[in-house]
Amino acid sequence: EVQLLESGRDLVRPGGSVRLSCVASGFTFSPFAMNWVRQAPGKGLEWVSTIRGSGDGTYYADSVKGRFTISRDNSRNTLYLEMNSLRAEDTAIYYCAKARLSTSHDFQPLDYWGQGTLVTVSS
Amino acid sequence: DIQMTQSPSSLSASVGDRVTITCRASQDISLSLAWYQQKPGKAPKLLLYAASRLETGVPSRFSGRGSGTDYSLTISSLQPEDFATYSCQQYYSTPLTFGGGTKVEIK
Numbered sequence: 242e243v244q245l246l247e248s249g250r251d252l253v254r255p256g257g258s259v260r261l262s263c264v265a266s267g268f269t270f271s272p273f274a275m276n277w278v279r280q281a282p283g284k285g286l287e288w289v290s291t292i293r294g295s296g297d298g299t300y301y302a303d304s305v306k307g308r309f310t311i312s313r314d315n316s317r318n319t320l321y322l323e324m325n326s327l328r329a330e331d332t333a334i335y336y337c338a339k340a341r342l343s344t345s346h347d348f349q350p351l352d353y354w355g356q357g358t359l360v361t362v363s364s
Numbered sequence: 365d366i367q368m369t370q371s372p373s374s375l376s377a378s379v380g381d382r383v384t385i386t387c388r389a390s391q392d393i394s395l396s397l398a399w400y401q402q403k404p405g406k407a408p409k410l411l412l413y414a415a416s417r418l419e420t421g422v423p424s425r426f427s428g429r430g431s432g433t434d435y436s437l438t439i440s441s442l443q444p445e446d447f448a449t450y451s452c453q454q455y456y457s458t459p460l461t462f463g464g465g466t467k468v469e470i471k
Contacts, residue, residue: 242370259440276460285451285463286451286453286465287462288402288407288459288460291460331367341413348457348458350410350413350414350453350455351398351400353410
């Protein structure tokens with residue numbers, strides 16, 4: 242059974258930093274691109290970032306470019322999101338999500354999602 | 365960036381009703397469209413991809429169609445467990461973008 246389990250500090254000051262983790266199980270992690278998607282309270286879904294299976298390609302939403310860094314450790318089946326210079330508008334539930342196919346196409350439907358971790362940016 | 369305009373933003377329907385939700389992309393996305401269902405407090409669930417392909421395990425009352433810029437999701441006979449929020453997503457190009465969501469409520 243595919244499982245994605247996110248974790249990370251939940252309350253951060255504006256300007257602060259936090260690293261989210263997502264531990265994957267139930268599938269071979271390394272071939273699949275992975276994603277972070279967030280959802281502000283009461284709002285719609287917003288794509289944040291994608292990383293290739295090999296880790297050699299990364300993509301970011303303009304709203305987080307230069308502040309967030311996606312990475313992965315395929316030996317630990319773990320996806321990360323390093324979030325710096327946090328703003329109130331970064332407050333959201335952050336989901337990690339798996340690409341549906343292990344192909345060369347970096348952008349795919351997302352077939353498994355974690356339960357999400359809430360990050361609140363507030364003083 | 366490709367904008368995804370989803371409509372309606374909400375609808376009320378009864379069990380057994382046929383429901384259709386539409387999604388319009390700001391440019392041709394060549395069938396690179398997925399639909400997700402999300403229930404309160406839960407993660408999104410993939411229903412369809414490539415505009416019309418049903419994800420494994422999803423009931424056949426869900427269907428999708430469309431091409432170019434215009435796509436739709438239809439639930440042929442709404443069931444109690446289908447009351448949720450539905451969102452479309454294009455994965456044709458970065459940044460990946462989602463529609464604003466359609467909340468399907470019980471009439």
